Amino acid sequence: MKRSVLTRYRVMAYVTAVMLLILCACMVAKYGFDTGADLTFVVSQTHGVLFMIYLVFAFDLGSKAKWPFGKLLWVLVSGTIPLAAFFVERGIRAEVESLISDSPATVNA
Numbered sequence: 001m002k003r004s005v006l007t008r009y010r011v012m013a014y015v016t017a018v019m020l021l022i023l024c025a026c027m028v029a030k031y032g033f034d035t036g037a038d039l040t041f042v043v044s045q046t047h048g049v050l051f052m053i054y055l056v057f058a059f060d061l062g063s064k065a066k067w068p069f070g071k072l073l074w075v076l077v078s079g080t081i082p083l084a085a086f087f088v089e090r091g092i093r094a095e096v097e098s099l100i101s102d103s104p105a106t107v108n109a
Helices: 003-033 037-065 069-080 084-099
Strands: none
Touching (some): 037 069, 069 084
């Protein structure tokens, strides 16, 4: 597996987790203080698009790492739980580092 597969996943895990925390803060402002409805809409739409990209990259990593379905499902769902993606990403990185090969693949002509 190439390092870029893990890097893509890690970047999207952090971006998705941060956007989810921002979305939670916007929801508190919107429903708790009746302000920021437009900002909440923009943040929620942005998080939704980024979460879909996260799902693609996490699924790609899981299929290349040959994870069982339960583990793949947990990694996919962790992007919906505030702060969970930070912890799950750390564990996944530690596990997948051993599967990475930085040597270029040979091409048979």
